Amino acid sequence: MDSPNIHILSVRTALPGPPVDNVALAHRLGVGDSWARWAETGVGIRSRHLARDLESGEITHTLADLGEAAAREALAAAGLDAQDVDLLVMGTSMPDMLMPATVNIVADRLGIDGVPSYQVQSGCAGVVQAMEIAVQRLAGGSARTALVLGGDTWVKHFDPSGDIKHLSPAELVSMALAGDGAGCAVLSVEPRPGAAVVRRVRTRLVGGLPPAQTVEWFGAHAGTGAPAVTDDRGAVETQVPVLAAEAWRELLDDVGWKDSDVDAVLPPQHSGRVTERVCELLGVAESSVTSRVEETGNNGNGLLLFQLERALAGLGSGGRVVGLTVEATEWVRGGIAVEVL
Missing domain, CATH: 3.40.47.10 (Thiolase/Chalcone synthase)
Known part of the structure; x- marks a missing residue:
């Protein structure tokens, strides 16, 4: 079945x-x-x-x-x-x-x-x-x-x-x-006129890379002496575009889409600068990119939904969306492919 x-x-x-x-x-x-x-x-x-x-x-x-x-x-x-x-x-x-x-x-x-x-x-x-x-x-x-x-x-x-x-x-x-x-x-699972359909969701652990970001569980005021956050910005700006490109290719291969079939690209949003580098590596047109981080800041696991909300609002029947995510703590790449019916 x-x-x-x-x-x-x-x-x-x-x-x-x-x-x-x-x-x-x-x-x-x-x-x-x-x-x-x-x-x-x-x-x-x-x-x-x-x-x-x-x-x-x-x-x-x-x-x-x-x-x-x-x-x-x-x-x-x-x-x-x-x-x-x-x-x-x-x-x-x-x-x-x-x-x-x-x-x-x-x-x-x-x-x-x-x-x-x-x-x-x-x-x-x-x-x-x-x-x-x-x-x-x-x-x-x-x-x-x-x-x-x-x-x-x-x-x-x-x-x-x-x-x-x-x-x-x-x-x-x-x-x-x-x-x-x-x-x-x-x-x-219930169909709805004008709803989008999830064509593929994919996540993969990427081993062999040291964490580029860490966040202490107890926050900035725990008295441990450890910094609340560490951030290797060089590693983020180097690795995120590469892993995003890998996730992009894997998703498109899974659903049988060509690059030109995608109407809206939701790149990883570690910063506005990283977003630019991802899009340059993917070779996607600026007009197809849905970015929110410049205005909302990096709200982590919320950002892809902020991007998806805006992208779906601007697409009609047949519109295709690919959202990408890269986690820079212990590295994970993934994304979602969506099509509007």
């Missing part, structure tokens, strides 16, 4: 408050305009959304808050209720706490009960891993409608209201990059 098509009924996202541009962040950090210019030209970020109030330092949003908001909007856009959901999967590198799992907090707030739930703790590839789990469960017949959530909040790792003089260069880069946000896709 053939597996059913897995349809993307909707994708919606949530951000914590208004954008914070580089000048505003530089002012709050007590650094000059040169830092703001560097953040845009050297890192490729114009603004980000933060789940912490810059003036008071107080947390304004949790990952559960953002995941709940995105899920409610996604369900409404799909014309479904919480009772229609029989599977939840979340990808995140930064859950709100060790236990309970953030995915279960979101489910409880939505009124979803008695269904399987999974939380994949992984870097930028986590949302694709979550998507792969959901697609497999739906295709296997054990569920009919799934919520796939992805997102991250950096608030326990950086405090923009504090003194940054002690931060390492890697932490300063990460502070320029960091954004908070979450997204949710509603997947179903």
Whole structure:
């Protein structure tokens, strides 16, 4: 018996408050305009959304808050209720706490009960891993409608209201990059006019490379003396384009598409600069690229959903999308191929 098509009924996202541009962040950090210019030209970020109030330092949003908001909007856009959901999967590198799992907090707030739930703790590839789990469960017949959530909040790792003089260069880069946000896709075996179909989801571990990024579990204020974040920017800018190109070729070969068949390309979004390098290596036209990191900051497992939301909104019947992801912690490459019916 053939597996059913897995349809993307909707994708919606949530951000914590208004954008914070580089000048505003530089002012709050007590650094000059040169830092703001560097953040845009050297890192490729114009603004980000933060789940912490810059003036008071107080947390304004949790990952559960953002995941709940995105899920409610996604369900409404799909014309479904919480009772229609029989599977939840979340990808995140930064859950709100060790236990309970953030995915279960979101489910409880939505009124979803008695269904399987999974939380994949992984870097930028986590949302694709979550998507792969959901697609497999739906295709296997054990569920009919799934919520796939992805997102991250950096608030326990950086405090923009504090003194940054002690931060390492890697932490300063990460502070320029960091954004908070979450997204949710509603997947179903039920067809819907104008819905997109998942043609392929693929993830692969890449061994033999040292981690280019690390994030300490207990954040910046655990008293361990270890930096909250390490970031080998040279390795990221060198390896991510190469691995993205490998994932691109694997996905296209799997679905039998040529490069020219793809209408929207969603490149890895480690920074605006990395995105440019990926697109140069792939040789794709700038007009086909959907990028969000310049305006949202790097919100990790949320970014692919932010890109997918925008790309699908601009495509009609027959439109084809390839989204790519590369995790630079312990390296993972992957992506998703989607076609609008």
